[in-house]
Amino acid sequence: MTSLLLYSNCLMEHDIINGEKAPENSSHYMASVQNKKGQHVCGGFLITEDFVVSAAHCDEYNPTDVVLGNHNLKNDNHQKIKIKNKNIRENYQNIGQGNDIMLLEVIQLNERVQTIQLPPAEIHLEENQVCQVAGWGKTKTRGKSVDELRVVDVSVINQRVCEEQWPGLPANVICAGGYKTTKGFCQGDSGGPLLCDGLAVGVVSFNYKENCSYPNKPNIYTDISKYRQWIDGIVKSRKYEE
Template structure:
């Protein structure tokens, strides 16, 4: 039994070593001006570290693992991060899902509070209930990250179409895959996300259905692994409870 436990532990550690979190857009294009006005840049004192998206006047959704970069504020209202015509707003509270440990084990979601609205930003709706995406359904992912494995963050918001991958196929390719996730892009394609801009939304039919979580470690050409997102529809009760009660956890 002890030998089996050691084998399973080594298997899990090897699998987790393949993971890298991020949301940089590969083989995408610049997002049209005045589109996707719900997109948020989550930043620390050095600049952009993650993506996010505005769901109410007060709250931005991002990935829990983005907290490791100690974000201090969010930027809204402009696709170009070097353009001064945007809102830079101090983060008041961060609510990380209580079950989160590392991206590969799931629950990679965080609520950031508080963000006032102006006429240049909009919210994006979440699914009203648990969703079941169809295989090959085309969705979009956007971010300000690298456009190739060895590259720099970009100033202009980039967006790319990605196709939903069957969950069973994804589980066969990602052994030990958490249940509350969506797979889209990366596998058998050159389009998807990469390292440097986690927390952005997977948008399907106008709804934010996923949060960028992880992909194959340090490889943006996506040879054999799907991109993985946190399935927002599995966390609606948690999100709504925080938004409605205005209570926060450290």
């Protein structure tokens, strides 16, 4: 049986370790998910003009708005948009049991911003395939959050190896970064995308304890391809209602 203590010691929010600043004119699909005080609590990414994907456990921070179109959260030239509805995967219970995905419906955008394409219903990631993860926040254990978006390359980890390192690993996840490396995510990146070949294939979910120096535990992402039917159903139903 999976030890719930193991997962309760995992981080509930994450940021980029040993990455670099994202180019100014890139990643305009990235969203800062914020609370009513205007504090960044999680990441997310825009998939249509009115839907942002994030992690289900980010709902614990009571998000009220998303900020789009700005790499530097200190700048004012961004869109702050109210969250209209939060759609959490119905069988999500806690971060350690998987299904860590949430779809945020936002009030329709007033100007054009970039969206990111999702993978088809089935994808095949190669072991050691290089992908990217991006976000705002801490760059070292117990460090301070950053205001400028950062990005880092991470390699896909074989699922069998990942299961050996995470006994009781939940289903429908992707493992990449944080294992035999100094690169990955840490506090503040939850809900952000894992990007492979230009597609948002994963959602940042959890890593091991509050250690961003990286012990031998892979970083865990929710596999978006396993939730395409659920996402498409919500998006289409909202459009039908309009």
